[in-house]
Amino acid sequence: MKAITQDRYGSADVLQLRDVEQPTPGDHEVVVKVQAAGIARGVLHVMTGEPYLMRLVGFGLLKPKNPVPGQDVAGIVTAIGDGVTRFDVGDEVFGIARGSFAEYAVAREDKLSHKPTNLSFEQAAAMPISGLTALGALDAAGVTRGSTVLIVGASGGVGTYAVQIAVARGATVTGVASGSKADLVTELGARHVIDYAREDFTDGSDRYDVIVDTGGMTSLARLRRVLQPKGTLVIVGGENGSTWSPGMGRQLSAAAMSPLVSQRLTSILAKQHHSGLDRLAQLAATGDVAPCIERSYTLAEVPDAVRRLEAGKVRGQLVITPQAKPH
Numbered sequence: 120m121k122a123i124t125q126d127r128y129g130s131a132d133v134l135q136l137r138d139v140e141q142p143t144p145g146d147h148e149v150v151v152k153v154q155a156a157g158i159a160r161g162v163l164h165v166m167t168g169e170p171y172l173m174r175l176v177g178f179g180l181l182k183p184k185n186p187v188p189g190q191d192v193a194g195i196v197t198a199i200g201d202g203v204t205r206f207d208v209g210d211e212v213f214g215i216a217r218g219s220f221a222e223y224a225v226a227r228e229d230k231l232s233h234k235p236t237n238l239s240f241e242q243a244a245a246m247p248i249s250g251l252t253a254l255g256a257l258d259a260a261g262v263t264r265g266s267t268v269l270i271v272g273a274s275g276g277v278g279t280y281a282v283q284i285a286v287a288r289g290a291t292v293t294g295v296a297s298g299s300k301a302d303l304v305t306e307l308g309a310r311h312v313i314d315y316a317r318e319d320f321t322d323g324s325d326r327y328d329v330i331v332d333t334g335g336m337t338s339l340a341r342l343r344r345v346l347q348p349k350g351t352l353v354i355v356g357g358e359n360g361s362t363w364s365p366g367m368g369r370q371l372s373a374a375a376m377s378p379l380v381s382q383r384l385t386s387i388l389a390k391q392h393h394s395g396l397d398r399l400a401q402l403a404a405t406g407d408v409a410p411c412i413e414r415s416y417t418l419a420e421v422p423d424a425v426r427r428l429e430a431g432k433v434r435g436q437l438v439i440t441p442q443a444k445p446h
Contacts, residue, residue, distance in 0.1 A: 120141045120222040121136060121139075121221065121222050121418055122137060122218065122220060122221030122275060122418070123188060123189070123418055123421045124136075124137050124186045125166065125182075125183055125186060126182055126217075128167055128169075128182065128183070128304070129166070129167065130167070131422040131423075131425040131426045131429070132422065133166065134350070134422045134425065136421075139187070139221070141197070141222075142218070142225040143225075143432075144198050144225055145200050146200050146201045147200060147203060147228050147229070148225050148227055149196045149199045149200065149206055149212075149226055149228055150197050150198040150223055151194040151196055151197070151212060151223065151224050151226055152194045152195045152196075152197045152222065152223055153192055153216075153222055153223060153239035153441045154193055154194040154244075154441075155158070155192075155193045155194070155239075155241040155244035155245075155415070155438050156192050156193075156220055156438065157190075157219075157246070157249070157437075158385065158428055159191055159248045159276060160192065160276065160356075160428065160437065161190070161248065162188055162189065162190075162425065163357055163425070165178060165183060165188050166188060166292055168183070174446055181401070184199055185218055187217075187218030187220060187221050188219075188220050188432075189218055189219035189220035189224070189439070190247070190248060192213075192214060192215065192216040192219040192226065193243035194211075194212065194213075194224075194240065195210070195211055195212070195315070196199075196209060196210045197223070199228075201287070201309045205231070205393070206227075206228055208363075211234040211415065212226075212231045212232065212233060213231070213240075213243035213396070213400075214230045214231035214232055214247050214396050215230040215231075215248065215392065216231075219439075220418065220421055220441075221418075221441060222291075222441045228393075229393050230393060231393060232393050232397050233400065234400070235404045236407075237403065238403050238410070240440075241412055241438045242410040242439045243260075243431055244439075245410040245411075245438055246355065246399050246410055247263075247391075247399075248276075248389065249276035249277045249280055249397070249436065250278075250396075250399045251389040251391065252279045252280075252355055252387070252389040253277050253278075253331075254389075254395055254398060254399065255278070255388075255389045255395070256277075256331045256353045256355050256387055257281060257329075257353075258280060258283055259351075259353050259387050260329040260331065260353050262285050262329055264289030264290070265290070265291075266285070266288070266329055267290065267291050267327045267328045267329070267347075268292045268328065268329045268330075268331065269292075269293050269294075269320070269327040269329070269331070269345065270285070270294050270295065270330075271320070271331070271334040271337060272295065272335075273295055273304045273309060273312070274294070274296040274297070274303050274304055274334070275292025275333055276342050277333045278333050279411045279435050279436070280410075281333070282304060282307040282308055283300060283307050283308060283402075283407060283408045283409070284402065284407070284408060286308035286309075287402060287407035290329075291310050292311075293309060293311040293312070293313060294309040294311070294372070295312075295313045295315050295320050295340075296312060296314070296315070297314060297315065297316060298314035298317065303434050306428065321337065321341035321342060321344050321345050323344050323346075325345060326346065327345060327346060327347060327350060327353075328347050328349060330351075330353070331355060332352065332353070332354050332355065333351050333355045335354075335356060335369075336389075338402055339367075339372055339376065343384075346382050347382075348382065349382065350383070351385065352382065352383070352384045353385055353386065353387060354369055354373060354385070354387075365402065369386075370386040371412070373385060373386060374386070377380055410435070410436060411434065411436060412435060412438055414437055414438075415437075415438050416438070417440060418441050424439065
C-alpha cells in the first residue's frame with residue numbers, strides 16, 4: 120500500500136510517500152481502508168520529535184517508533200481481529216488509528232465509532248482528536264444552558280468544535296480569533312468575536328463563567344481578569360516551551376493556584392475512547408456539530424499540508440484523502 124513514512128525526526132521534508140506492507144489486525148483491532156485522515160497539531164510534534172521529552176516517554180528516541188504518522192481516521196472496515204464485537208467488515212467508521220496517513224491503518228475497536236451518515240468521510244476524519252478535546256474541555260468546565268463562555272483560539276481545530284458544542288448546550292459564546300477568521304467563528308454560532316490583534320480581550324470590560332483557552336499564549340493573570348469570581352478556566356494543550364520541555368508552565372501554575380482562589384483553574388488531556396466519539400457522532404447527526412474543512416490533500420501532498428498547518432493560517436482543519444489521485 121501507499122503510505123507517508125518518516126525514518127527520522129525533522130521538518131516536513133522528512134515525510135516521504137513510499138510502498139509499505141498492509142497492516143494486519145491484532146486482538147480487539149480492525150483494519151480500516153482509509154477514506155480520509157485528519158491532520159491535528161500533534162502531528163507536528165511527532166514529525167519534529169520536539170519537545171524531546173516525548174521521545175523518552177515512548178515515541179522513539181532517535182526516530183519515530185511508528186514510521187507512519189497520523190491518528191485521525193475515517194474509512195471502511197476491511198478486516199477484524201479476534202475478540203472484536205462492535206464492528207463488522209464493511210462498516211463505515213471514524214476515530215483514532217495508528218498510522219492513518221496511509222491507504223490502510225489499524226485501530227483498536229474501543230477507539231472507533233460508526234460514522235454519522237450525514238457526514239462525508241472527510242468531515243468525519245476531522246473530528247476525533249480535536250472534537251474529543253473540545254468535548255472534554257466543556258465537560259470539565261460544566262458548560263450548560265445560560266453559561267457565558269469565552270473561547271480563545273476559536274477558529275482552530277479544537278476551537279471550532281468548542282464553539283459549536285457550547286452553543287448546542289445553550290451557552291452564549293464569545294470567540295477570540297484573527298479578524299480574517301471572524302466570519303467563520305460567527306457562522307459557527309458565536310454571539311461575539313474579538314479580533315485579538317485589534318482588541319485586548321482581557322481588559323476586564325466583560326467577564327465570563329467559563330474560559331477555554333486553546334491559544335496557549337495568554338498569562339493566567341490576564342485570563343483571570345475576565346473570569347467570573349466563581350468561574351472556570353480550562354487550559355487546552357501546552358504552549359511554546361523549550362526543545363526539552365512540553366511547555367506546561369501555565370497548567371502547573373493553574374493547578375497550584377486553583378486551591379487558593381475562588382476561581383477554578385484546570386487543564387485537560389482528551390480521553391481517546393469510543394464513548395466520546397459516540398457523543399460527537401450524535402452531535403453531528405443532529406446537525407449541532409459540522410466539521411470545518413479548509414482543504415483536502417492527497418497523500419503525495421501531505422508535506423504541503425503539514426507546512427500550512429505549521430504556518431498557523433488554517434481556517435478550521437485540513438484532511439488527507441489517500442484514495443485520491445494527485446492534482
